[in-house]
Structure formats: C-alpha cells, structure tokens
Amino acid sequence: MEIAIGIYDKFTALDCVGPYDVLSRLPGARVRWLAAAPGPVRADAGLVVHAEASFADVPRPDLLLVPGGMRFPSHEEDPELLEWIASAHEHTKWTTSVCTGSLALGAAGILEGVPATSHWAAIDALAQYGAVPTRDRVVIAGKIATAAGVSAGIDLALTLCERIAGRDTAEAIQLGIEYDPQPPLNSGNAGEVSDELKQRALETLLASQ
C-alpha cells in the first residue's frame, strides 16, 4: 500500500507526523513524503522535512494525505499540490486531510457536496468549496476522510487502520504508540470554550510563525 503525504511551505508538522507514525505501521505500507519538488520543506514552526520525491513522481498513491498549515494552500502558491490532489484522487482508495488540509481538498475541487471537517478556526471556509462543514473530529464520506485540527490526525489514522487492516491490527498499532491520551487541561474542544480563549489560541498560533 503506497501512502503519500503531500507537504508544502509552512505545513503543520504534527498534522502529518501523527498519521505517518500510525499508518507506516500497517503491514505492507510504504509512506512517501512528497512536495512540488524534492528537497527540504519548512514547516510552520521551523522544522525542516525532506521531501523524497515530487508530486509528479507518485501520481497514483493508494492513500493520499494533506496536512494543514498556517496559510491555506492556494492555486496561486501551490498549483502542483492542488493538481496532484485532483488527479490522484481519481484513483485513490483513500483521500484524506488533517486540519486545514481539507481546504486544499476543497480548492482542488473534490469536496462538492461532501461532508468534511477542518480546524475549528477554519471550518466555515469549507462551504466556499461546496463542502458540508461537519463539526466532528473525524468525518468519513465515501473514500474521503477529513480530520479536525492538528492532533486529530492521530484519531483519523487509527480509524483508517481499522478500516484498512481490521480491528486487531489497529489495536496493536494504537498500543504501539501508547495512545492512551491524558490531556492535562480541558480546553481542546472549541465547542466548549469561551470566545476569549479561542482568541488567545489564535494569537498563540500566529505568534509562533
């Protein structure tokens, strides 16, 4: 199973490293990191990841994953990414995104009429692409699977593991990454916090660019 993660300037690393460290444990899986051109790609908080090949080198992955980032991928800045999504999607078994990566799926034209989620601060923007904004942590609509913000990619990936390889394998992978989360605070759900906290969260994200 060929899994392709498509990255671009200022992507959020955890969006895709979470799914990578889950999906790469699937039997027979190979994860490839792709960008418009092979070479270094800088994440939004400074980490530099090496893309091993270009989008054009892997036109037909079985599973495609697009992370989000502090800017939305656009036709102006990321034409190769959006063209790759649109073209690869015709043949994928799964087309997936984490966080604002769903806006890239939308901009690529594949979310018309499709229920999808995104980071809480960006979810309303999905409607401009004809998608049906859906405030769940993981949304599966046919072969399109989208996750909410950043850390939700881990939940998405484990959900996909169960669909792809069955419950036994998914349980083993979840135990392998010791995923028994114990958040120290109770502030991770945007539907349950104050507007003031949301504002502070956005300021924190923007300040770290």
Place this chain on the structure above:
Amino acid sequence: MEIAIGIYDKFTALDCVGPYDVLSRLPGARVRWLAAAPGPVRADAGLVVHAEASFADVPRPDLLLVPGGMRFPSHEEDPELLEWIASAHEHTKWTTSVCTGSLALGAAGILEGVPATSHWAAIDALAQYGAVPTRDRVVIAGKIATAAGVSAGIDLALTLCERIAGRDTAEAIQLGIEYDPQPPLNSGNAGEVSDELKQRALETLLASQ
C-alpha cells in the same frame, strides 16, 4: 527560551514532533533540531528530518528533549548525544524525554535514584541506570520530566507549558492544536490489555522498521 530536540538515527518522529508543535507555541520559544552533525537524520519509519546544528553548537539549552526510537541510544553508537545530555543537563531548566528517550537520559548518567517512565515495553530497562521505573504517563521529578510511549509526548509538553507559562497559555496552546482526543479503540494502555495484544504490538513496531 531555547528548546533543543536531540535526534539520532532511527528516532521515532512523533515522540518529538508532538512536543515540538506544542512547545514552539510558547511565547519567546525557539525550537532547534540538533544531531551529532548537522544534516539529514532518518527516523525509524522513513521520514527524514534536517538537523540544523550539532549538539556541540548548542551546549546550554533551557529545555532539552530526547525522543525514543526503535533502538536504544548507546555509548557505542551515540556518544555525542549522551555526552551532550550529561553536560547540558547541568544548566537546563528542564531535561525531558519521550518514550525510550528516557533510556538515553539513563545512559547519560542523570537518572540515578530518579523516578522516570518510558515506553511500556522498555520501562523495566530503566532500572539498570538506577532510575525508579514509574508507570505513569508523565513523570516529573525536579527538573527531569519523562513521558511514556510516543503519543505521551503531547501530554508531557502541555504539562510543561503550564509549568513554564501558566494555565492560560497552556489552555490556548491545547486549543490551538485541537487536542480533544477521541481514540477510536480502547487499546492504548498496556496495563489494561492482554499479553497477546502486547506481543502483536511489538511485532507491528518491529515489522515497520
């Protein structure tokens, strides 16, 4: 605040990318990725990360973090890493690890008599370094903070955010990464699963190398 993540061949990426995407949002924080030499470092499931500088270039970070990996760092293979930990620890505000990274702290000689945790499959090995194996997800002993396996680094990092910058900031960062986990399965706690599942989890981890 200078945060240094020390990586080495076959580290587990999620161990440190989780904390990176949390700690980099702290006001005034700068995260640096270090290795024995600057350049590409390959994670255990294929991702290649660029180390921007060597351990010797950053001798006195405020916060030091060591991820785990599918092999334990050793004096034979990673002398620069262990020497850096031992030397930098004398001046850090926080010395931290995720997963089997705690075995590197132990091998560096700084866990004598210190309560610490690790990946469930490796935690007993801590005793050989004089540490007190402690089966909690996050263990804080003075300025040494250790996390259990892989995904536990996110819980560790948010816990540190609260200690370093206060509850308001930690809540904002947790909301920023939308950390409201909803594991699809109930298999992440090694204390609650069968030996057979543990065996499968280990096989899954080893097969993906």
